[in-house]
Amino acid sequence: MKQTRIKMCGMTRAEDVKSACELGADLIGMVFYPPSPRSVTIEHVQSLVSAVTPGVSVVTLFVNADAGYVREVVSEARADLIQFHGDESHDYCQQFGTRYLKAIRVKDEQQLTSACAQHQEADGLLLDAYVKGQPGGTGQAFDWGLIPVSIAPKLFLAGGLAPDNVYEAVSSIKPYAVDVSGGIEVSKGVKSPERMDAFIREVRRADGWVRENSS
Numbered sequence: 001m002k003q004t005r006i007k008m009c010g011m012t013r014a015e016d017v018k019s020a021c022e023l024g025a026d027l028i029g030m031v032f033y034p035p036s037p038r039s040v041t042i043e044h045v046q047s048l049v050s051a052v053t054p055g056v057s058v059v060t061l062f063v064n065a066d067a068g069y070v071r072e073v074v075s076e077a078r079a080d081l082i083q084f085h086g087d088e089s090h091d092y093c094q095q096f097g098t099r100y101l102k103a104i105r106v107k108d109e110q111q112l113t114s115a116c117a118q119h120q121e122a123d124g125l126l127l128d129a130y131v132k133g134q135p136g137g138t139g140q141a142f143d144w145g146l147i148p149v150s151i152a153p154k155l156f157l158a159g160g161l162a163p164d165n166v167y168e169a170v171s172s173i174k175p176y177a178v179d180v181s182g183g184i185e186v187s188k189g190v191k192s193p194e195r196m197d198a199f200i201r202e203v204r205r206a207d208g209w210v211r212e213n214s215s
């Protein structure tokens with residue numbers, strides 16, 4: 001049976017990390033980008049990582065960060081994956097020797113095709129909405145019709161996903177994974193266990209884990 005992987009991003013509180021893992025998230029993301037209200041510090045990372053259940057992957061997220069800082073955080077967090085959410089080049093992303101997701105903020109078909117080709121060696125391509133001046137966590141969706149079918153095996157679909165639209169996203173796009181931040185929050189950086197639960201249930205319903213009501 002299909003199992004769409006679920007990445008919950010922008011975690012700032014150990015209790016939210018624990019809830020997400022207990023509810024069935026596959027990957028936990030933490031933002032290391034100080035301008036973001038969801039940014040966490042290297043001093044804080046241990047308390048978050050120790051709430052991650054074995055088997056759940058830790059993802060550390062950066063935006064055009066200094067390479068030394070990335071190394072320091074990845075080592076401290078014992079990160080399984082790095083998410084590069086800025087304008088990082090292929091060579092920059094490869095230098096860490098850690099599996100990585102490259103975020104591409106979708107503007108139009110030509111830009112998307114070219115970015116996918118440039119980052120074809122990434123372990124995952126995370127497609128997110130383009131919003132001028134805001135690198136991520138915007139809560140905005142983009143036109144899913146632009147997604148090339150060929151990238152589905154490594155597609156992390158992001159941008160404006162929430163319990164009320166993720167069923168449609170998973171059913172129609174069939175991504176490898178979905179990524180959510182704002183859609184499971186009560187305020188920036190504060191997640192809601194009820195919304196996390198509802199989100200995961202909707203993904204599993206789209207995966208066919210739950211029998212649809214035939215009446």
Ligand SMILES: O=C(O)c1ccccc1NCC(=O)[C@H](O)[C@H](O)COP(=O)(O)O
Pocket residue numbers: 009010031033036037038039061063085128134135136137138139140158159160161179180181182183
């Ligand atoms: O969350 C942020 O504030 C953030 C800041 C800068 C770069 C990336 C950021 N977040 C990335 C994510 O949380 C998600 O990977 C993605 O953007 C989806 O977010 P959302 O639309 O809120 O679900």
